[in-house]
Amino acid sequence: MDAKTCNESRVVRTSRIFPNDVNNHNTLFGGKLMSDIDMLASITAGRHSRKECVTASTDSVDFLSPITPKDSVCMESFVTWTGTTSMEVFVKVIAENLLTGDRKIAATAFLTFVALDDNGQPSGVPGIIPETEEEKKLFETGKERAEKRKLHRKNSKELASYFTTRKPWE
Numbered sequence: 001m002d003a004k005t006c007n008e009s010r011v012v013r014t015s016r017i018f019p020n021d022v023n024n025h026n027t028l029f030g031g032k033l034m035s036d037i038d039m040l041a042s043i044t045a046g047r048h049s050r051k052e053c054v055t056a057s058t059d060s061v062d063f064l065s066p067i068t069p070k071d072s073v074c075m076e077s078f079v080t081w082t083g084t085t086s087m088e089v090f091v092k093v094i095a096e097n098l099l100t101g102d103r104k105i106a107a108t109a110f111l112t113f114v115a116l117d118d119n120g121q122p123s124g125v126p127g128i129i130p131e132t133e134e135e136k137k138l139f140e141t142g143k144e145r146a147e148k149r150k151l152h153r154k155n156s157k158e159l160a161s162y163f164t165t166r167k168p169w170e
């Protein structure tokens with residue numbers, strides 16, 4: 001399977017904030033942003049693998065500064081690192097004040113997607129050829145994040161064994 005550049009999986013979307021998208025502080029509702037991040041990242045994973053993909057985990061969504069209705073919101077995602085069947089997708093959210101032109105990084109996120117074969121089993125994905133400084137930095141640091149994720153997954157599984165599936169009111 002030939003490796004692909006980050007550019008081949010890149011997805012970019014710019015939008016406005018409408019009244020339905022804000023919280024009680026009149027800034028973008030975090031849940032709306034998380035949903036958009038997952039959607040963009042899933043397209044990125046599909047472009048890289050050309051297979052059905054599922055979100056395996058979201059490491060983090062870091063809300064770095066609030067986004068207001070005066071801003072445009074530009075979201076960019078691309079595959080930064082791959083394992084055998086999994087892909088790490090980075091999403092960067094830039095808010096641009098349309099009156100002043102001031103641009104700031106409003107949020108960043110790392111998600112992991114797994115490609116599936118026709119039987120719904122994890123299936124191989126192409127490797128990554130990073131090109132820009134940003135892509136190279138993300139690629140070089142990808143293995144370390146993947147190792148942390150493996151440990152986190154093991155701990156989550158262990159913890160889940162203590163949880164009950166009983167109905168809360170019983």
Ligand SMILES: CC(C)(COP(=O)(O)OP(=O)(O)OC[C@H]1O[C@@H](n2cnc3c(N)ncnc32)[C@H](O)[C@@H]1OP(=O)(O)O)[C@@H](O)C(=O)NCCC(=O)NCCS
Nearest residue numbers: 054055056057082083084085086087112114122149150153
């Ligand atoms: C994600 C999923 C396909 C993994 O299946 P699995 O049989 O546990 O697969 P494996 O243990 O063989 O792992 C396959 C790959 O996924 C990775 N992976 C699995 N769970 C992961 C997690 N929580 N976080 C990060 N990577 C994960 C593994 O590291 C492995 O990567 P590699 O092939 O690159 O080394 C399965 O757990 C699943 O279907 N989960 C639900 C996904 C879903 O419904 N998403 C929608 C969100 S509601």
